[in-house]
Amino acid sequence: MKRDPTRRSFLTGMAAGAALMPRTLSGLAAEANRSPASPADQPANAPDHLPTAAMMPPDEAYWQQVRAQFSFREERVPMNAANLCPSPRAVADRVEELTRDIDRDCSFNNRAKFRGLTEESRGAVAAQLGVSADEIALVRNTSEANNAINNGVPLRPGDEVVIWDQNHPTNNVAWDVRAARFGITVRRVSVPRHPASPQALIDPFAAALTDRTRVLALTHVSNVSGIRLPVRELAEIARERGIHVHVDGAQS
Numbered sequence: 001m002k003r004d005p006t007r008r009s010f011l012t013g014m015a016a017g018a019a020l021m022p023r024t025l026s027g028l029a030a031e032a033n034r035s036p037a038s039p040a041d042q043p044a045n046a047p048d049h050l051p052t053a054a055m056m057p058p059d060e061a062y063w064q065q066v067r068a069q070f071s072f073r074e075e076r077v078p079m080n081a082a083n084l085c086p087s088p089r090a091v092a093d094r095v096e097e098l099t100r101d102i103d104r105d106c107s108f109n110n111r112a113k114f115r116g117l118t119e120e121s122r123g124a125v126a127a128q129l130g131v132s133a134d135e136i137a138l139v140r141n142t143s144e145a146n147n148a149i150n151n152g153v154p155l156r157p158g159d160e161v162v163i164w165d166q167n168h169p170t171n172n173v174a175w176d177v178r179a180a181r182f183g184i185t186v187r188r189v190s191v192p193r194h195p196a197s198p199q200a201l202i203d204p205f206a207a208a209l210t211d212r213t214r215v216l217a218l219t220h221v222s223n224v225s226g227i228r229l230p231v232r233e234l235a236e237i238a239r240e241r242g243i244h245v246h247v248d249g250a251q252s
């Protein structure tokens, strides 16, 4: 499974999935590839100590293109990239178009096309992330995703779930509710406020895992402190012990 798409590969991937979108996204992706950070613009004999193309930030024209995709006004610029993050205009327009479509004709015949559109979207998202479509579930938001995982993992009374005390509430509250209803145990892990190294973030979780631990549920980047957990290392430690790992990547 391939992971870690960069912002540029993400936008390029949007172009691949743009069959479902108006042309603006294809233009945006083309612009991203055209920026001076493109490897094609890198001199063949560039000295080693200079930043490589991949490290160079996109230029102003690129960001103007990104800005043009959003409808918000200059005097009210949203700084929250989470729950009320505005959609790009192309997405909002498409949602409106399809909502009107189903409102005009909600017959089974008309609805049938949505299955194809959903599968097409799933395929586009999967291609963008470098995974297969059956690894992707399209949900309405991260809260729903966290709760789908929470309700889907089979657990018995006495089983333990290890969580980070900085997980988003939509992750942690769901485990607390399940513990209260079904007798599982939730262990909350704290990490140092100013961790000196990634290891300082790994050790407290490693110490909390026991033979009864069935799930390690994490938020990748805390929306409280901004701390980013070394989730790859933590997942390896948990998986070696047969523990299911759930990572909320809403802020990643």
Ligand SMILES: Cc1ncc(COP(=O)(O)O)c(C=O)c1O
Pocket: 082, 083, 084, 140, 141, 142, 143, 144, 168, 170, 219, 221, 222, 223, 248, 249, 250, 251
């Ligand atoms: C880490 C994290 N997880 C989940 C959520 C909830 O996201 P959503 O609004 O998509 O349900 C947020 C929202 O801020 C978040 O920061």
